[in-house]
Amino acid sequence: MSWKKLRRFTRITFAGILTAIVIIFVGLFITTSFTPVPFITLLQEAGMVEGEVNSFKPKETPAETVLSDGTLLVSDIQYGDKYPNSFLDIYIPEGQEDTRRPTILFVHGGGFAWGDKTVGKPKEDDESPHYLRTLAKNGFNVVSINYALTPEYDYPVPLFQLDQAVKFLQEYGKEYGLADEGVIFMGQSAGGQVIGQYVNIQTNSKYAKQLNMKPTINLNEIKGVVFNSALLDGNQMDQTDNGLKNYLFNAMGRLFFDTDDLKKGYSVDQSNVIQHMNSNFPPTFITDGNSGSFTEQAKDLDRRMDELDIPHQFNYYDKKTAKLTHGYESLLTNEYAKKNMEKMLDFLISNDVEPIS
Incomplete structure (x- = not known):
């Protein structure tokens, strides 16, 4: 084959591949709109979820492991049997x-479609300190839960699972070495929505009745709440400064909240953490973060807490300081x-939370 023919063949092949990719993406865009x-x-299936998306069996054999820093990890404990992925891990310092000691109850993110209670690889010692292990090293018991994922399961299933x-x-914690001095609810991204709504149920009796749920924890047992890059207002789930993330978050939100429009969904409004918050x-x-994240929602929450005179701190670094993405x-x-x-x-x-290391 001559050089001229090879170049022509290459151009045609490349054009064909490019056309096929465009057709696939256009088809996917059209399909996703429905x-x-x-x-x-x-x-x-491409790898965002490891193993089965929703399973009534743990991904690993339940085990107790002493990690290199002395932390005891009790993994894959089943906390319920009504919904899949009802498993939790416990980290106990030394x-x-x-x-x-206080217990941090952590709910992972992932747009309600993926993510995992392990938040990485807690059993490995690498260059990146593991987030949950670090919390334990600072004197907290840490409990991290999994929950059922969309599209097979939708709102408000993770809320019910957190309650379970x-x-x-409350019933079995002492069997796993937990002697509580109260609980701190912590959620990242989608997990922030789950813990925020759950705490609203504990602190707002009228709101709890709307959801046909009853408070499970005495208010004085909740020592604090931590929102990490949290989804707080589903109406704004697809309103970041990143177009691709907006497309992805919109798809996830529509599935989880079972709506064609995040601006009109009843469940979206019902789940709004900021709207249903009170002074309790x-x-x-x-x-x-300040890039591709729910920054404006965090600012809205900061203003709302100012209005309600709720003790709080909003830690935010602007883009002039550093570019920090969602979940930084x-x-x-x-x-x-x-x-x-x-x-x-x-x-x-x-705020009188005394960790014990």
């Missing part, structure tokens, strides 16, 4: 079971994530 199910399912996990810990809400620490706070190799961790711990201590 239903996001194929798009999200494709991403889950393996000191039955030591009375809390009841499980516990002391709260808020942080968010868990990447503890980042100097601003480290600073945020220090500020969060100081805030909790200043």
Whole structure:
């Protein structure tokens, strides 16, 4: 084959591949405008979810592991059987079971479609300090839960599962070495919506009745709330400064809230953390990134808490300081994530939360 023919063949082949890619993306865009199910399912199967998306069996054999820093990790404990993925992990500092200390109850993010309670690989020692292990090293018991994922399960299933996990810990926590001095609810991204709505149920009786739920925890047992890059207002789920993320978040939100329009969905309005908050809400620490994240929602929450006179701190770094993306706070190799961790711990201590290491 001559050089001229080879070049022509290459151009035609490249053009054909490019055309095929464009057709696939156009088809996917058109399909997603009707239903996001194929798009999200494709991403889950492509590796966004490890193993089965929703399973009534744990992904690993339940085990107790002493990590290199002395933390005891009790993994894959089943806390319920009504919904899939009803498993949790417990981190106990230095393996000191039955030591009375505050418990952080963590709910992971992932747009309600993926994510995992492990938040990375807690059993490995690498260059990036593991977020949940770091919390344990600072004197907290840490409980991290999984929950059922969309599109097979939607709102408000994760809320029900969090309630089941809390009841499980109230009944069986001591069997796993938890001797509580109160609980701190912490949620990242979609997990922030779940814990925020749950705490609203505990602190707002009228709102609890709307959802046909009853408070599970005494208000004085909730020592604090931490929102990490949290979804707080589903109406704004697709309103970041990143077009691709907006497209993805819109697809996830429409599936989870079972609506064609995030601006009109009843469940979207019902789930709004900011709207249903009252002055009983516990002391709260808020942080968010400044790029491709829910920054404006965090600012809205900060203003709302000012109005309600709720003790809180909003830790935010603008783009002039550093570009920080959605979920930056868990990447503890980042100097601003480290600073945020220090500020969060100081805030909790200043509000009478005494970790014990």
